[in-house]
Amino acid sequence: MSGLLQSALLQLRVAKRLAPRRGASFGERLGPLDDRFVFVVGSPRSGTTFLAGAIGSVPGFVDLGEVAPVKAAIPELASLEPAKAAHRLRRTLVIARRVGLVGSIRPVEQTPEVAHVVDLVPLAFPQAKVVHIVRDGRDVSCSLLEKAWLRPEQSRADDAGLAYGSHARFWVEPGRRAEFEAASDARRAAWVWRRYVSAAHSATAPLHEIRYERLATSPGAVAAELATFLDAPVEPLAAALARVHAESVGRYRTDLSEAQLADVLAEAGDLLHELGYLT
Secondary structure: OOHHHHHHHHHHHHHHHOOOOOOOOHHHHHOOOOOOOEEEEOOOOOOHHHHHHHHHOOOOEEEEEOOHHHHHHHHHHOOOOHHHHHHHHHHHHHHHHHHOOOOOOEEEEOOHHHHHHHHHHHHHOOOOEEEEEEOOHHHHHHHHHOOOOOOOOOOOEOOOOOEOOOOOOOOOOHHHHHHHHHOOHHHHHHHHHHHHHHHHHOOOOOOEEEEHHHHHHOHHHHHHHHHHHHOOOHHHHHHHHOOOOHHHOOOHHHHOOHHHHHHHHHHHHHHHHHOOOOO
């Protein structure tokens, strides 16, 4: 597929995802673009979709979902000079919002891979806010193991055209690519969590961190802090966050075998300990 055709197809997906909400005003659809972005980043299966959806449901905000052209561009953006990469990130999201008829309303972008290029965000959108959601890597590994994303011999691809499978992605350390591809599924899942969380933690851009476990037990307190950070109304945000699923916290205790848990700890134990998940 040519690059031009692929880009056109990706933009059509964006248009479908960002179809105007019922009752949206002319200004919300076609007015000047609001650059006060909210970027929700974190490891896949950490709650990025839930959190971005909750923020996007608040009056004055709209959830863009995972913008496929952004996700498809991340591997290249990570290799470009920062100013050039930031310009491309901005251009991609300007086009996506115009195609999706999202104008003067604050957009929420939730592509987890942005964690690897989060320092581009203030260069592309100086008024943007970045929220990093962190979840216990053992629970994240359980959730990732349910998906086909990292399993060997996959012929499928995601909405951005990125192939599933056990091959090493751009974020795998160059000296460990063969090791990643030969690792167990559980170790690869833990690898994903460790690299995404570490990338966000090493960023110089200011982040507001939310722990999924605290969100599950104290959604009101998390909402109050997040509302202050985003300059958003607290009541509707608290109502949206109250729908969090708390029953998935600690699922690794029953869902991971001893061998799988050992592989997770071998790959991500140091970071789990650093973040307080291991005592």
